Amino acid sequence: MSYYPMNVKLQGRCCAVIGGGNVAERKTLSLLAAGAKVTVVSPALTEKLAGLARAGHITWIAREYTAGDVQNCFVVICATGDPAVNSQAAKEAREGGSLVNVADNPGLSDFHVPSAITRGDLMLTVSTAGKSPAMARRLKEELGGRYGPEYGRYLEIVAKVRREMKEQLPTSQDREQFWRDTFDENVLTLLRLGKMDEAEERIQNAVSSTGIKP
Ligand SMILES: C[C@@]1(CC(=O)O)C2=NC(=C\c3[nH]c(c(CCC(=O)O)c3CC(=O)O)Cc3[nH]c(c(CC(=O)O)c3CCC(=O)O)/C=C3\N/C(=C\2)[C@@H](CCC(=O)O)[C@]3(C)CC(=O)O)/[C@H]1CCC(=O)O
Numbered sequence: 299m300s301y302y303p304m305n306v307k308l309q310g311r312c313c314a315v316i317g318g319g320n321v322a323e324r325k326t327l328s329l330l331a332a333g334a335k336v337t338v339v340s341p342a343l344t345e346k347l348a349g350l351a352r353a354g355h356i357t358w359i360a361r362e363y364t365a366g367d368v369q370n371c372f373v374v375i376c377a378t379g380d381p382a383v384n385s386q387a388a389k390e391a392r393e394g395g396s397l398v399n400v401a402d403n404p405g406l407s408d409f410h411v412p413s414a415i416t417r418g419d420l421m422l423t424v425s426t427a428g429k430s431p432a433m434a435r436r437l438k439e440e441l442g443g444r445y446g447p448e449y450g451r452y453l454e455i456v457a458k459v460r461r462e463m464k465e466q467l468p469t470s471q472d473r474e475q476f477w478r479d480t481f482d483e484n485v486l487t488l489l490r491l492g493k494m495d496e497a498e499e500r501i502q503n504a505v506s507s508t509g510i511k512p
């Protein structure tokens with residue numbers, strides 16, 4: 299089975315999590331981090347989820363799932379400990395047009411959640427198509443050790459220069475060539491060595507060499 303990688307905007311969108319255990323907690327936290335409006339349906343919640351409900355950061359429907367609970371949700375995550383409830387809720391959610399993730403049954407899911415680290419707007423994800431979440435997590439930790447917060451900061455510098463270059467360089471071919479030449483191994487080596495200033499200088503030098511004023 300091959301998957302289509304896609305980073306989806308969830309800001310302000312209604313999403314539902316069915317179940318209130320550890321898995322539901324992890325999924326809820328990542329949905330909230332993406333700006334989703336989250337409703338949790340479960341008779342019981344972890345301490346953390348209960349705190350989020352008390353603070354009004356999530357809506358809690360404090361009972362077992364019943365049909366119709368998750369209408370009009372963009373994403374529905376079925377994470378109870380009961381496979382029959384998960385698959386029934388998944389069926390109803392999909393019929394209602396939601397994108398569905400079933401925590402105990404990748405085969406019933408429309409998507410799965412990759413292991414991810416973020417450095418500002420830089421996001422690195424690892425997916426194993428459900429074959430080994432533990433391996434995904436391990437690889438993510440390795441990436442986390444290798445790519446520190448400086449990469450997120452550098453991304454902001456690059457993004458600013460990129461906006462300028464979009465105005466200054468006339469064609470998309472020019473821009474593509476500029477970035478292929480500029481974003482070479484050396485920049486990554488400098489970042490890896492923690493030499494942010496030198497990495498920034500390389501970008502500024504590349505801009506200067508086009509004759510454009512930075
Ligand atoms: C990446 C991560 C994201 C997240 O959840 O946020 C995630 N699982 C994480 C951790 C994790 N999950 C499990 C373990 C125990 C060790 C192990 O079993 O390996 C660990 C490791 C740990 O906790 O250390 C158990 C497990 N997971 C699934 C099943 C059901 C099944 O396989 O049938 C079972 C068996 C339950 C059982 O045995 O009863 C299913 C899925 N888990 C996925 C994602 C999707 C596939 C992603 C992919 O393959 O790339 C998929 C298909 C659906 C989904 O949930 O989206 C998160 C990493 C957090 C991080 O990055 O730190």
Ligand SMILES: NC(=O)c1ccc[n+]([C@@H]2O[C@H](COP(=O)([O-])OP(=O)(O)OC[C@H]3O[C@@H](n4cnc5c(N)ncnc54)[C@H](O)[C@@H]3O)[C@@H](O)[C@H]2O)c1
Pocket residue numbers: 316317318319320321322339340341342343344361362363377378379380381383400401402431
């Ligand atoms: N996808 C993953 O990453 C992953 C990881 C580990 C486990 N799992 C699977 O996810 C499922 C949940 O794991 P957990 O550790 O959070 O379990 P858990 O037992 O800690 O939590 C289950 C939650 O579901 C709630 N619940 C039970 N029946 C319900 C119903 N009818 N309606 C609504 N809520 C109901 C319970 O109150 C509880 O809050 C398990 O099937 C587990 O095998 C998935």
